[in-house]
Amino acid sequence: MGHSNWPEWIYVAVVIALLVYVGAEAWNIENIIEHVPEDAEIIKVTAQQWFWTFEHEDGTKEIGELHLKKDHAYKFEIHSKDVNHNFNIPEFVVLMDAVPGRINTVWFSPNESGEFDIQCREYCGLIHYNMRAKLFVEGS
Amino acid sequence: MVLTLAKPRPIWQIMFSTHHTDVGLLYLIFSIMAMFIGGAMAIAIRVELFAPGAQLIADSMTYNRLFTSHGTTMIFLFLLPSASAVGNYLVPIMVRYKDMAYPKLNAIAFWMIPPAAALIWLGMADFGWYANPPYSVISAPAPAAEMWIFGLKILGVSSVLGGINFIVTILKCKHPDMSLGKVPLLAWSFLATSVIVVMAIPTFAAALIMLLTDRLGVSGFFNPLVGGDPIAYQHLFWFTFHPEVYVLVIPAIGMMYEIIPRFSRRPIFSHSSGVFAFVLLAIVSFASWAHHMFATGMSFTEKTVFMVGTLAAVPASAMHVFNFLATMWNGRIKFATPMMFAVGGIALFFSAGAGGVVNTAMPLDFITHDSYWVVGHFHLFVFGTIAFGTIGFFYYLFPYVTRRMYNEKLGVVHFILSMVGASLTFFTQHLLGLYGMPRRIFDYPEIPEWIAMNQIISVGAMIILVGMVIFLANLIYSTARGKPANMEDPFGLGGKYYYPYSQLNPHHDKAGY
Numbered sequence: 278m279g280h281s282n283w284p285e286w287i288y289v290a291v292v293i294a295l296l297v298y299v300g301a302e303a304w305n306i307e308n309i310i311e312h313v314p315e316d317a318e319i320i321k322v323t324a325q326q327w328f329w330t331f332e333h334e335d336g337t338k339e340i341g342e343l344h345l346k347k348d349h350a351y352k353f354e355i356h357s358k359d360v361n362h363n364f365n366i367p368e369f370v371v372l373m374d375a376v377p378g379r380i381n382t383v384w385f386s387p388n389e390s391g392e393f394d395i396q397c398r399e400y401c402g403l404i405h406y407n408m409r410a411k412l413f414v415e416g417s
Numbered sequence: 418m419v420l421t422l423a424k425p426r427p428i429w430q431i432m433f434s435t436h437h438t439d440v441g442l443l444y445l446i447f448s449i450m451a452m453f454i455g456g457a458m459a460i461a462i463r464v465e466l467f468a469p470g471a472q473l474i475a476d477s478m479t480y481n482r483l484f485t486s487h488g489t490t491m492i493f494l495f496l497l498p499s500a501s502a503v504g505n506y507l508v509p510i511m512v513r514y515k516d517m518a519y520p521k522l523n524a525i526a527f528w529m530i531p532p533a534a535a536l537i538w539l540g541m542a543d544f545g546w547y548a549n550p551p552y553s554v555i556s557a558p559a560p561a562a563e564m565w566i567f568g569l570k571i572l573g574v575s576s577v578l579g580g581i582n583f584i585v586t587i588l589k590c591k592h593p594d595m596s597l598g599k600v601p602l603l604a605w606s607f608l609a610t611s612v613i614v615v616m617a618i619p620t621f622a623a624a625l626i627m628l629l630t631d632r633l634g635v636s637g638f639f640n641p642l643v644g645g646d647p648i649a650y651q652h653l654f655w656f657t658f659h660p661e662v663y664v665l666v667i668p669a670i671g672m673m674y675e676i677i678p679r680f681s682r683r684p685i686f687s688h689s690s691g692v693f694a695f696v697l698l699a700i701v702s703f704a705s706w707a708h709h710m711f712a713t714g715m716s717f718t719e720k721t722v723f724m725v726g727t728l729a730a731v732p733a734s735a736m737h738v739f740n741f742l743a744t745m746w747n748g749r750i751k752f753a754t755p756m757m758f759a760v761g762g763i764a765l766f767f768s769a770g771a772g773g774v775v776n777t778a779m780p781l782d783f784i785t786h787d788s789y790w791v792v793g794h795f796h797l798f799v800f801g802t803i804a805f806g807t808i809g810f811f812y813y814l815f816p817y818v819t820r821r822m823y824n825e826k827l828g829v830v831h832f833i834l835s836m837v838g839a840s841l842t843f844f845t846q847h848l849l850g851l852y853g854m855p856r857r858i859f860d861y862p863e864i865p866e867w868i869a870m871n872q873i874i875s876v877g878a879m880i881i882l883v884g885m886v887i888f889l890a891n892l893i894y895s896t897a898r899g900k901p902a903n904m905e906d907p908f909g910l911g912g913k914y915y916y917p918y919s920q921l922n923p924h925h926d927k928a929g930y
Contacts, residue, residue: 282687285739292735296728296774303778304721310780311717326556360552361647363712363787367853372783374713376648377551378641381714394862398787398855400545402556403477406858 317350324362324375327404363399435520441505448499455490477859488546500668512591533571540564550639580614606671621657655706669806680756681748754828758809765801790850821899834884841877
């Protein structure tokens, strides 16, 4: 590229090295995160305008509330009855779209007990701002 | 030139002209008007979010219509036309041709925008600027949705016509003595942008037709009730609109390439690496669209591919930043308003890019996705980088358009307010996103951190508003009463101001002007 701009090439090389590092780390961590534990209990999550329904493995259903046990793995099978939603527990970085016609999965294992927010993070219309539920994580 | 109020030309003469400076002026005036309309919507949104509960807006439907129209207005009616304004003024001059290649097509491309704007503003659709199905198919109220679809359709045709015009002007009409390597970087930026537009827009044009027929009930491409796939729309949409981000950002970078060497009183560090980075950006812009969709349930492989594609755009952007810094290094810099906006824009561009790396790293995306982090991230691009570059360039172009000087003190005040306001607003939005606040919400629960950060953001938005009002007053007052500019060198930089700045508009300007 014409005249001497070796400082630019060194700079570009440093940028690329940083990006490779970020990309490799991300790949590694995502690989670990996506590995679902074998004993994870399945919870079916149904999103619809504008509330959440949860169905446990034993068939109990909850609307607007979800009760889980601490230090126990849960796998969510998320789908939607109408438009796109997004199942989100910000405290535990659980986030996955609920898409009609598809079942998306995400898992987590709550490591502290208490009361947490569940919210919709994908625009879904009139009451999107208040499409919320409560997560209760009960002691060990 | 074109807008000298001392010897006013009848308005219809400008409106029905096909000369590139007249069309450029129309683009310029329209884009500034759209910026204030879109800005008013943003202010309404920020007032509403100042505290939990309904503040200014009565119901969420109105709020949803406002943020949709705000996004559509700012992207399609402010940023795109403002780039076209600069391109129309300068690209023919830079390639030393008398006009754009197809002057009538140029005027047509502009005049398609006002009707499209009317459809968008009168309809006020409510599905977000991305019109995601199935919401936009089964839930969004008519006729606003149809009006938005037709408005965007018209804007897409207008963009493609404008893009073809720039490509032909630069490649076919440039002076025979001028090799492509000698074409100034601003003109190169328009070439790269136009190629992206011509390649990307047709995909969205198809998606819009499919959306419309879905809404009419004659097809079910995106409607899962009849076996369609809503995710297909997202692919088509982002295949157009991720490259579109570069369509907006590349001309702004090109404008900085004009401002920074002149105000540093040094030649550009490397013209060829600027060209290389533009071409590289134009290519890799097509490799990253699905990073908007990591949370739709993509497989691990898909996510990896699009993460790599997204990261590939970073070195090219970083080359531009390097080029700017190396040009300023040891330069005798004059910090007039255009230079301040350009340098501020580079700083915010760098921050926005760094945030982008965080977004694309797969595990981190699940923290930031659809939260206020994303809102802050792309506003750092669209406001912090693109609007900064463009507004700085408007100041730079001011003597060229009006033969007068703007008020420098007011310009500096505008810059300081914009920089402070943008930092308060958009950096705080990043933090708010990390605290989990979703985008596109009309109201939020009383979480103390959320309230505090929303109030900082709203105050920042107000500071930007004050700056913009000063900008408008400066433009209007200086156009009418500003000091006559020294057209040889209005900024006192010791070089020629513009190529043949005295080039007359053959349709209207009288000789001896």
